[in-house]
Amino acid sequence: MLIEKLKSKRAHLGVVGLGYVGLPLAVEFANAGFRVTGFDLSEEKTRAVGEGRSYVRDVTEESLRRAIEGGRLVATSDFSTLAETDCVNICVPTPLRKTRDPDVSYIVAAVEEIAKHLHPGMLIILESTTYPGTTDELILPMLEATGYKVGQDFFLAFSPERVDPGNAVHTTKNIPKVVGGVTSACTEAATTLYRGCLETVVPVSSTRVAEMVKLLENTFRSVNIGLVNELALMCDSMGIDVWEVIDAASTKPFGFMPFYPGPGLGGHCIPIDPFYLSWKARQVGFEARFIELAGLINSFMPQHVVTKITRALNDEGKSVKGSRILIMGVAYKADIEDVRESPALDIIERLLELGGEVSYHDPLIPDITSEGIPLRSRGASPQDLAASDIVVIITPHRSFDMEAVTAHAPLVLDTRNALKGNHASHIRRL
Ligand SMILES: NC(=O)c1ccc[n+]([C@@H]2O[C@H](COP(=O)([O-])OP(=O)(O)OC[C@H]3O[C@@H](n4cnc5c(N)ncnc54)[C@H](O)[C@@H]3O)[C@@H](O)[C@H]2O)c1
Numbered sequence: 001m002l003i004e005k006l007k008s009k010r011a012h013l014g015v016v017g018l019g020y021v022g023l024p025l026a027v028e029f030a031n032a033g034f035r036v037t038g039f040d041l042s043e044e045k046t047r048a049v050g051e052g053r054s055y056v057r058d059v060t061e062e063s064l065r066r067a068i069e070g071g072r073l074v075a076t077s078d079f080s081t082l083a084e085t086d087c088v089n090i091c092v093p094t095p096l097r098k099t100r101d102p103d104v105s106y107i108v109a110a111v112e113e114i115a116k117h118l119h120p121g122m123l124i125i126l127e128s129t130t131y132p133g134t135t136d137e138l139i140l141p142m143l144e145a146t147g148y149k150v151g152q153d154f155f156l157a158f159s160p161e162r163v164d165p166g167n168a169v170h171t172t173k174n175i176p177k178v179v180g181g182v183t184s185a186c187t188e189a190a191t192t193l194y195r196g197c198l199e200t201v202v203p204v205s206s207t208r209v210a211e212m213v214k215l216l217e218n219t220f221r222s223v224n225i226g227l228v229n230e231l232a233l234m235c236d237s238m239g240i241d242v243w244e245v246i247d248a249a250s251t252k253p254f255g256f257m258p259f260y261p262g263p264g265l266g267g268h269c270i271p272i273d274p275f276y277l278s279w280k281a282r283q284v285g286f287e288a289r290f291i292e293l294a295g296l297i298n299s300f301m302p303q304h305v306v307t308k309i310t311r312a313l314n315d316e317g318k319s320v321k322g323s324r325i326l327i328m329g330v331a332y333k334a335d336i337e338d339v340r341e342s343p344a345l346d347i348i349e350r351l352l353e354l355g356g357e358v359s360y361h362d363p364l365i366p367d368i369t370s371e372g373i374p375l376r377s378r379g380a381s382p383q384d385l386a387a388s389d390i391v392v393i394i395t396p397h398r399s400f401d402m403e404a405v406t407a408h409a410p411l412v413l414d415t416r417n418a419l420k421g422n423h424a425s426h427i428r429r430l
Helices: 004-006 022-031 043-050 063-070 079-084 105-116 134-144 185-196 209-239 240-247 271-285 289-315 343-353 381-385 402-408
Strands: 013-016 037-041 071-077 087-090 122-126 152-160 177-181 201-203 326-330 358-362 366-370 373-376 388-394 412-414 427-429
Touching: 004 185, 013 022, 013 105, 013 209, 022 037, 022 043, 022 063, 022 071, 037 043, 037 079, 043 063, 043 071, 043 185, 063 071, 063 105, 079 105, 087 105, 105 122, 105 134, 122 185, 134 152, 134 209, 134 381, 152 185, 152 209, 177 185, 185 201, 201 209, 209 240, 209 271, 209 289, 271 289, 289 343, 289 412, 326 343, 343 358, 343 366, 358 373, 381 402
Parallel strands: 013 037, 013 087, 037 071, 087 122, 122 152, 177 201, 326 358, 326 388, 388 412, 412 427
Antiparallel strands: 152 177, 366 373
16 A cells, blocks of 8 residues: 555655755655655744745755645644654754764654654664664553554664765665665665665665664774874874875775875764764664774864964964964865864864954854854865965865965964965965
């Protein structure tokens, strides 16, 4: 019955959590022909969706409007509509607590709402990144407490979201979707749903395998970035250009994949997800040493940037205290409007603590608060650049005029190799 509804696109889909992951997914489902209801606690977001205003850069207003036309996509904060849905995808945040333990409270809250409206034939899929075992240890008992049985009365699966915000080539539609169900009937139901709108679906044998896939991918990135950051620290001490080393190593046609150093990790994934895995590993008596070591090195990078700024100013006979420091780019990566976990925030905070006169330029992030001080993005005109003691490139958005930075800033620290090839004496690199 459910499979038929999914194949014929008569199934009514629900997406819980309309953020960077949930909104693109809801729009994709709707534009594939499904009727979709998006649920979010934020009425600001549900209102924006209703009015066809996209707050996620990867979702164009044109595709959002297409989705809401004819009522194929609606958004609400009223969870009673869950009773009318055939499938629900959960896309809520999975942050860390201050103790670096997983905070699954958003998942629990979402599942509590779903459990109230669980009905026969319903499919629930968790997409939030989480530790292996979340789906069958945490969610399954909550849903079965209703008296319904998984694989018979309702279906439950995990499918990691792999979206890469700002990436126009690899999108929700064409990134292969890994799916693991609690039972084979659950996998079949979830696979059928995604095959109806995404290009490639990759079924795996269990929810735990699917959960671990996502953590392997993000741990792989965190560990390799940690390795290359350590190499950058080594090269800095030895007077070797780490970027030249990586570029030359990248000419090897096999067995090497370039990763690049930077001012530190950012975003809701790479700095967080590996700790979901190390936490779970500790529960079974296992110390995830690579994860901890990469975490240590990566979280040291903002301090290293501050040391480089201090040294560069010192060479000019200046101290951080009282120097005008212009930070270029505070988003956690180029060309996106997301500042979560951005190393720029840590760097700005440390510089303010040292008494620096810090300002920033980021057309995608109009304001931030650091050390309780509200900061607004300012201009980066030739005069602004020239009036700074040092310009620090943290996140080089495509819109930045790098030639102007090189020409007008008296001193530059480039943490991303954005001024590639320019070895002028006023340009320092990570
Ligand atoms: N952002 C990424 O690049 C990315 C990529 C892959 C996977 N993920 C994972 O996807 C998940 C979601 O991340 P995101 O970046 O979309 O987060 P987000 O903060 O952008 O969006 C989450 C949304 O969920 C809403 N929400 C929270 N609790 C809710 C509840 N109980 N009911 C309804 N709505 C609720 C919030 O208001 C918010 O709009 C996380 O587990 C994350 O690790 C994120």
